[in-house]
Amino acid sequence: MHIDKLLDSVKQQAQSNINEITLSVTSSWEQGRTLYGGISASLVYQAMREAVNSEKVMRSLSTNFIGPIQANSEFTISVEVLREGKNVTQVVGRLVQDNKVAVMSQASFGIARESKVNVPNNLQHNMDYPQKPKLMPHIPKVTPKFIGNFNLAKNKGGWPFTGKKESDLHGWMRFKEQPNDFSDAHLIALIDIWPPTVLQMLRWPTMASTMSWNLEFIHPHQKISGSDWFAYQAHTRQAADGYAHTEANIWDKHGSLVAISRQVVAVFA
Numbered sequence: 298m299h300i301d302k303l304l305d306s307v308k309q310q311a312q313s314n315i316n317e318i319t320l321s322v323t324s325s326w327e328q329g330r331t332l333y334g335g336i337s338a339s340l341v342y343q344a345m346r347e348a349v350n351s352e353k354v355m356r357s358l359s360t361n362f363i364g365p366i367q368a369n370s371e372f373t374i375s376v377e378v379l380r381e382g383k384n385v386t387q388v389v390g391r392l393v394q395d396n397k398v399a400v401m402s403q404a405s406f407g408i409a410r411e412s413k414v415n416v417p418n419n420l421q422h423n424m425d426y427p428q429k430p431k432l433m434p435h436i437p438k439v440t441p442k443f444i445g446n447f448n449l450a451k452n453k454g455g456w457p458f459t460g461k462k463e464s465d466l467h468g469w470m471r472f473k474e475q476p477n478d479f480s481d482a483h484l485i486a487l488i489d490i491w492p493p494t495v496l497q498m499l500r501w502p503t504m505a506s507t508m509s510w511n512l513e514f515i516h517p518h519q520k521i522s523g524s525d526w527f528a529y530q531a532h533t534r535q536a537a538d539g540y541a542h543t544e545a546n547i548w549d550k551h552g553s554l555v556a557i558s559r560q561v562v563a564v565f566a
């Protein structure tokens with residue numbers, strides 16, 4: 298099931314003034330007992346996006362993954378605009394399946410204003426754009442299905458369960474089947490695709506789930522094509538007690554920083 302089909306359904310239902318958007322996602326997006334977090338966050342975001350004037354763009358998105366979402370089973374997404382100011386609109390989105398809240402997101406959408414403050418981003422990634430990418434291997438019964446929707450090419454760090462000592466992960470990512478019109482919803486779905494940084498330190502397959510995700514988008518975004526690669530560099534700040542705290546920077550193909558991401562991941566090992 299291509300992401301565009303899901304996003305289009307959210308848009309159509311929101312534009313028909315349906316308050317509770319109803320969807321179901323096929324198992325091609327499964328991650329163990331739940332759905333890939335990038336797809337559920339992206340769908341909730343899209344529903345929130347439809348409730349806000351398009352001049353305001355998403356500047357921050359905080360998502361809590363509260364409980365598992367079953368594939369091939371209906372869920373609803375509802376949105377509440379908490380406050381609409383001249384510049385900023387604050388929105389919450391909630392995904393519910395079987396009367397249980399599975400995802401809660403809160404987003405701030407802000408308009409671009411004239412400003413005397415201008416601090417450019419000088420952080421660069423120094424990775425060559427992938428010409429002959431070394432893609433993540435597919436290992437039956439180990440590689441979750443959702444990864445099949447993307448291409449991942451690693452530059453630094455290890456693949457999951459390879460017993461590495463390091464806990465940083467760098468590389469390039471893109472959609473395998475390119476979206477028609479690349480939007481911020483696609484970028485959200487893409488950024489979560491890397492396995493949690495600490496899984497490379499383990500020797501055996503184990504469960505891990507993102508618990509919470511704070512994402513900031515740096516605007517303006519340049520025109521993005523659906524086949525573009527994005528650079529990703531993630532760093533583990535700390536991990537103990539079964540939780541890892543990680544942060545990542547994401548650049549577009551022109552080397553512009555487009556997002557800053559921070560996650561808390563529950564690791565069951």
Ligand SMILES: CCCCCCCCCCCCCCCC(=O)SCCNC(=O)CCNC(=O)[C@H](O)C(C)(C)COP(=O)(O)OP(=O)(O)OC[C@H]1O[C@@H](n2cnc3c(N)ncnc32)[C@H](O)[C@@H]1OP(=O)(O)O
Nearest residue numbers: 329330331333334362363364365440456492504506507565
């Ligand atoms: C060489 C190349 C190799 C390539 C190889 C590639 C491998 C590549 C790995 C990628 C790994 C991606 C990781 C993506 C990151 C998200 O995208 S995850 C999706 C988004 N997150 C979610 O949906 C989480 C929703 N929230 C929750 O499920 C719960 O709140 C939390 C976060 C798991 C909290 O845990 P809790 O309170 O302990 O929850 P509870 O319901 O009591 O369940 C705990 C049990 O669930 C299990 N569990 C946790 N997550 C899962 C899961 N997804 N599925 C099944 N069981 C799970 C735990 O292991 C634990 O098992 P037991 O100890 O009972 O045996």
